[in-house]
Amino acid sequence: MKSCEWREKIGLYVDGELEPAADQAFTGHLQSCAECSAAVLEQQELKKAVRVAAKRFSAPPELYASVRRQISPKESARPWLRWSAIAASTVLLAVVSFAWLSRSSASGATVGQLIDQHVIMLASANPYDVISEDRHTVKPWFQGKLPFTFNLPELAADSPFKLKGGKLVYAQHSPGAELVYQVRQHKISVFIFQARDVRGEPAAGNQTFVVNAWQQGGLQYYIVTDAAREDADRLRTLLQDANRS
Amino acid sequence: MAATIVARGNVSGLENKDFEMLAVPLLDGLYNFARWLSGDADEARDLVQETFVKSLKGFSSFREGTNFRAWMYRILRNTFLTSRTGLERRNTQQEDEEGLAEISISQETPEVALIRRANTELVQAAIAELPPAFREVILLADLEEMKYQEIAEALDIPIGTVMSRLARARKQLREYIIAVPGNKRIVGAK
Numbered sequence: 343m344k345s346c347e348w349r350e351k352i353g354l355y356v357d358g359e360l361e362p363a364a365d366q367a368f369t370g371h372l373q374s375c376a377e378c379s380a381a382v383l384e385q386q387e388l389k390k391a392v393r394v395a396a397k398r399f400s401a402p403p404e405l406y407a408s409v410r411r412q413i414s415p416k417e418s419a420r421p422w423l424r425w426s427a428i429a430a431s432t433v434l435l436a437v438v439s440f441a442w443l444s445r446s447s448a449s450g451a452t453v454g455q456l457i458d459q460h461v462i463m464l465a466s467a468n469p470y471d472v473i474s475e476d477r478h479t480v481k482p483w484f485q486g487k488l489p490f491t492f493n494l495p496e497l498a499a500d501s502p503f504k505l506k507g508g509k510l511v512y513a514q515h516s517p518g519a520e521l522v523y524q525v526r527q528h529k530i531s532v533f534i535f536q537a538r539d540v541r542g543e544p545a546a547g548n549q550t551f552v553v554n555a556w557q558q559g560g561l562q563y564y565i566v567t568d569a570a571r572e573d574a575d576r577l578r579t580l581l582q583d584a585n586r587s
Numbered sequence: 588m589a590a591t592i593v594a595r596g597n598v599s600g601l602e603n604k605d606f607e608m609l610a611v612p613l614l615d616g617l618y619n620f621a622r623w624l625s626g627d628a629d630e631a632r633d634l635v636q637e638t639f640v641k642s643l644k645g646f647s648s649f650r651e652g653t654n655f656r657a658w659m660y661r662i663l664r665n666t667f668l669t670s671r672t673g674l675e676r677r678n679t680q681q682e683d684e685e686g687l688a689e690i691s692i693s694q695e696t697p698e699v700a701l702i703r704r705a706n707t708e709l710v711q712a713a714i715a716e717l718p719p720a721f722r723e724v725i726l727l728a729d730l731e732e733m734k735y736q737e738i739a740e741a742l743d744i745p746i747g748t749v750m751s752r753l754a755r756a757r758k759q760l761r762e763y764i765i766a767v768p769g770n771k772r773i774v775g776a777k
Binding site for chain 1: 606607608610611612614615617618619622623628631632635636639640643699702703705707710711713714725726728729730732734735750753754757760761764
């Protein structure tokens with residue numbers, strides 16, 4: 343069989359590395375060359391298979407936390423504070439994990455991760471990626487970082503809730519937003535993910551944290567806090583109203 | 588993104604904050620890459636941490652306009668190559684480099700369906716079987732979707748080598764997937 347002159351360009355074509363003119367010419371050639379079009383299809387399938395299979399490992403949340411500590415500008419300010427925070431968070435994490443493990447089944451993976459994330463935020467010297475009390479600053483910060491968007495409630499001046507900031511987080515390999523509110527002396531984490539990316543779970547908590555979960559407009563929301571259950575419910579209502587279309 | 592930070596005028600925190608915004612989104616990909624390179628969770632974690640420390644230190648020497656992602660992967664890989672596992676690999680790498688000139692995509696009829704139905708475990712096993720020099724090229728091309736130029740920068744090799752390794756990696760993956768017993772039967776039955 344006479345070898346096709348385009349054959350050696352198949353890899354370049356599949357990887358999108360041909361110049362626009364050559365790319366167009368190759369596409370035209372595929373109409374008439376069964377051999378090349380079969381080879382292209384095969385290479386594309388192979389690429390797709392590798393893409394799926396190669397995404398095998400996810401960085402553990404504590405690696406994010408420790409890398410952030412390492413690269414944070416405030417890092418060396420007061421090391422004793424940092425270490426005591428780490429120690430405290432470790433103890434707290436152990437308590438939470440124990441409380442969690444002792445009551446939950448395998449379906450607790452996401453909520454457990456989010457509780458961990460909330461604890462990491464509490465203990466972190468650098469808890470936010472974006473620090474602002476202005477929802478018009480916090481919300482746009484997530485643009486381009488998340489494949490979805492959401493609304494934040496407008497808080498009245500006398501509202502007990504205050505927006506503190508936000509952070510990009512991951513659960514079950516999917517990106518999401520963590521928004522931190524303060525109510526009196528307590529912090530509340532609101533997590534938002536695409537609903538199809540995480541398994542929706544019943545609103546469950548444990549002895550230490552209140553967890554409140556719901557789905558709305560294709561998004562999965564979680565509230566994690568050590569504040570009172572009523573506070574979580576009120577914030578939930580505010581968020582639900584803000585995201586009603 | 589950088590503009591808003593400049594507007595705040597915090598010059599001393601500027602570089603670190605910039606770095607954080609550029610680098611942290613790469614963490615998951617870097618960790619995955621480190622796991623594939625080293626084959627070990629603890630080592631991957633150390634590699635990623637060391638990469639962030641080194642790249643933060645060197646961030647001032649990073650020239651704007653050059654490829655940050657390729658730069659980060661390059662630091663990770665160099666860190667790996669000087670690690671114990673990396674040194675072991677360097678000593679056994681010689682054979683992978685042989686016969687790179689003689690590349691052609693297989694002429695036999697493609698078995699697209701076999702590749703399409705190959706399950707994730709099979710493809711992972713096929714990737715794990717690849718010589719490291721081929722594995723890293725295919726991970727950067729197909730998973731990280733880097734351009735050849737980026738891969739060349741990240742791995743510090745010429746573009747021609749990127750192309751030939753990629754072609755060989757794909758050929759080997761393809762053969763591995765088609766040659767597993769279950770799949771062989773299907774080929775034979777055809």
